[in-house]
Amino acid sequence: MDERDLRGLIGRVKSGQLSRRAFVQRIAALGLTAPLAGLMLADNGVAAADLRTAYKPAKAGGGGALKLLWWQAPTLLNPHFAVGTKDQEASRIFYEPLAAWDAEGNLVPVLAAAIPSRENGALAADGRSVTWTIKPGVTWHDGKPLTADDLVFTWDYARDPATAAVTTGSYRDCKVEKVDDLTVRVLFDKPTPYWCDAFVGNVGAIMPKHLFSPYAGAKSRDAPQNLAPVGTGPYRFVEFRPGDIVRAERNPSYHLPNRPYFDTLEMKGGGDAVSAARAVLQTGEYDYAWNLLVEDEVLKRLETGGKGRVDVVFGGKLEFVLLNTTDPTVEVDGEKSSLKTKHPAFTDPKVCQAMNLLIDRKSIQDYIYGRTGRATANSVNGPERFVSRNTSFAFDPARANALLDEAGWTKGPDGIRAKDGRRLKLLFQTSINAPRQKTQAIIKQAASKAGIEIELKSVTGSVFFSSDAANPDTFPHFYADMEMYAINMTQADPATWMLQYVSWEAATKENKWQGRNIARWRNTEFDALYNAAQTELDPVKRAALFIKANDLAVSQNVLPLVHRAEVSGVAAKLVAPRSGWDNDLAFLPEWSRDA
Structure with missing residues (x-):
């Protein structure tokens, strides 16, 4: 990187096109330190303050149309039912939390008047309560005022088991009480170091009581606003065709001055990641393309078009493989992958370890992801204090074969292993996407050398990530032996992220497959570590507990592949501040276009 390139990067940080975090990471890749990167920015007039101060438009509106392309089309617009990222992002256009996570992993206020702290008296020293105050004057899109009653309702709505909200884990273990019309107090029955779960980030959307209260509990899926949202966000609802398109218009009563810049917004769904990349980078048909899970060499070629x-x-996004701990071939009480069954292979740690050794992560990084991903052995890959140094990965088919021998899986005449009359044949599913299909092929080829027969299954993304409880091909149903996808740790803390491994979050027919533990992995030691971390106020001890929990999960169930970047296609003049710790659209009010 020469001086010209460096000044170009600094210029992008100043304009809000590149986050401070991304700049520091690029500088660190050159062997320079993060403090030095910070000094470079400071010397060029970029302060360490919230990058939202880079917003330039002097008035709201006038920006014309903002065209977004999500190649996995949203299917609903209720953030508390949003299983897939596509539904979370579409919902974020309309609904807002009290606070969001910025690119540095810090909390910044959205609907809150300020971030609670010990200094301002809103955060209790004993970790048992936090007080949130809403900004005055915020209104819903229908003109009614946002009040503390809406926060209390949102808490009650999300925690109710009959609602079957995917966010229930963030609201179940607290109590919310109204202090006054603009203030609530969140109470915990024990010291709670991660007090900023409820009402924050992608799980924190506030819902209008006056519209959703008639549909609370068992009636939750019947609410008209599940498909026609009324929120507080920068854009108001115009049209939604599930699986196709979302249209919105500027909210003239938005609570931030001079925002939003664009007059209309269109989120188009469907297609694939390559066509989405081409539509921004090469043809300029769209302003923004989400989640470009495309080989880096392809992206580099498309960038030469000059349009984007x-x-x-x-941030915290992880591409990984889950091993089913239940048996997807057996049906119990009308449910496959039932908790009442055990997987014939993956309940043996040696088989899981063997599978881990059959994944060539370095090749996956080098030949598929390039600059957009880093091979990893960890489930938690940030912030730095939570990252384990105890794990490692290796590609070792010989050792994998030895472990399978020790586990009693012997090779037959055709080279396929079997035990107790059952062949080691596995169904490996994921969504349709070129990098994932190539990753599947790499793993299948290596597994065959160890006597494991793998059948590959690819499901259309809009189906695989659907919230449809009746569709057996969605990833929470997990009617396969292995499955691969990515999720994003959209809070700069592992507390919510680690819920995907706790026993009580298992996705089942009873909870409409809304539980976060998709593999139905159950481990009492992990549960104990998680519970201990939930009350440990010492940040060093708490980080150590999460590191131990990470090490346990990756040794028995989850097979991390790549620490993925949030990769987007951005039009040449679009200013689109983003955070790797929150939704892509978390800072949508700050988006604008250079002249």
Whole structure:
């Protein structure tokens, strides 16, 4: 990187096109330190303050149309039912939390008047309560005022088991009480170091009581606003065709001055990641393309078109393989992959370890992801204090074969292993996407050398990530032996992320497959570590507990592949601040276009 390139990067940070975090990561890749990167920015007039101060438009509106392309089309617009990222992002256009996570992993206020702290008296020293105050004057899109009653309702709505909200884990273990019309107090029955779960980030959307209260509990899926949202966000609802398109218009009563810049917004769904990348980077048909899970060499070729750029932001996103701990071939009480069954292979740690050794992560990084991903052995890949140094990965088919021998799986005449009359044949599913299909092929080829027969299954993304409880091909149903996808740790803390491994979050027919533990992995030691971390106020001890929990999960169930960047296609003149710790659209009010 020469001086010209460096000044270009600094210029992008100043304009809000590149986050400070992404700049520091790029500088660190050159062997320079993060403090030095910070000094470079400071010397060029970029302060360490919230990058939202880079917003330039002097008035709201006038920006014309903002065209977004999500190649996995949203299917609903209720953030508390949003299983897939596509539904979370579409909902974020309309609904807002009290606070969001910025690119540095810090909390910044959205609907809150300020972030609670010990200094301002809103955060209790004993970790048992936090007080939130809403900004005055915020209104819903229908003109009614946002009040503390809406926060209390949102808490009650999300925690109710009959609602079957995917966010229930964030609201179940607290109590919310109204202090006054603009203030609530969140109470915990024990010291709670992660007090900023409820009402924050992608799980924190506030819902209008006056519209959703008639549909609370068992009636939750019947609410008209599940498909026609009324929120507080920068854009108001115009039209939604599930699986196709979302249209919105500027909210003239938005609570931030001079925002939003664009007059209309269109989120188009469908297609694939390559066509989405082409539509921004090469043809300029769209302003923004989400989640460009495309080989890096392809992205580099498309960038030469000059219509847009690839924006890479690292946060907590992980591409991984889950091993089913239940048996997808047996049906119990009308339910496959039932908790009442055990997987014939993956309940043996040696088989899981063997599978881990059959994944060539370095090749996956080098030949598929390039600059957009880093091979990893960890489930938690940030912030730095939570990252384990105890794990490692290796590609070792010989050792994998030895472990399978020790586990009693012997090779037959055709080279396929079997035990107790059952062949080691596995169904491996994921969504349709070129990098994932190539990753599947790499793993299948290596597994065959160890006597494991793998059948590959690819499901259309809009189906695989659907919230449809009746569709057996969605990833929470997990009617396969292995499955691969990515999720994003959209809070700069592992507390919510680690819920995907706790026993009580298992996705089942009873909870309409809304539980976060998709593999139905159950481990009492992990549960104990998680519970201990939930009350440990010492940040060093708490980080150590999460590291131990990470090490346990990756040793028995989850097979991390790549720490993925948030990769987007951005039109040449679009200013689109993003955070790797929150939704892509978390800072949508700050988006604008250079003249």
